[in-house]
Amino acid sequence: MQGRGAAGAGGSEVVDADRAAWEQRSVVRVVPPVEPRKLAKVPFVELADGRLQGVVSSGSDIERVYVSSITAGTHALSCSTNNNRPCGALHGYACKHIRMLADEAVLQYGMDRVARYLRVEVAEHGDLINSLNRLVERTPAAVVFSRFLRHLAYLEVPESTEPLAELHWFPAMGAVR
Numbered sequence: 301m302q303g304r305g306a307a308g309a310g311g312s313e314v315v316d317a318d319r320a321a322w323e324q325r326s327v328v329r330v331v332p333p334v335e336p337r338k339l340a341k342v343p344f345v346e347l348a349d350g351r352l353q354g355v356v357s358s359g360s361d362i363e364r365v366y367v368s369s370i371t372a373g374t375h376a377l378s379c380s381t382n383n384n385r386p387c388g389a390l391h392g393y394a395c396k397h398i399r400m401l402a403d404e405a406v407l408q409y410g411m412d413r414v415a416r417y418l419r420v421e422v423a424e425h426g427d428l429i430n431s432l433n434r435l436v437e438r439t440p441a442a443v444v445f446s447r448f449l450r451h452l453a454y455l456e457v458p459e460s461t462e463p464l465a466e467l468h469w470f471p472a473m474g475a476v477r
Contacts, residue, residue: 371437
């Protein structure tokens, strides 16, 4: 039978490789931050879509945010407002928004995990930003910003132990299909 195999000394334990792969893709564990973060300056940071990406508050305008990212592998940098106006300080080196994003990502996920995800070698006690190639490549901000807005919407949901209707299709941990 394809996708099934025997494991263990007696061969009595049956392992379903297809189910194990499905569970790994469909259930995401919430990982607590490595160190506490202050959300005022960088309210949203994630390792997703082959990038370290997130939303960074503007230092000069309370109503403006920047969507910043570093692409894994190429280390391409991108920073623009949520309506795709380019950051004026991004010119072949990391602007303050990208630096703040990287610093918060290290607090959230740890230096090892961030460096591994971005595929960059960081010397012991080294700086993540100084280890990057720092190529500038503009990426659209809409996807990251819409995910940030989706996360904000969950803050307005009243506290409850009942499942959320829009998430009903996520299986419970350990559930059998």
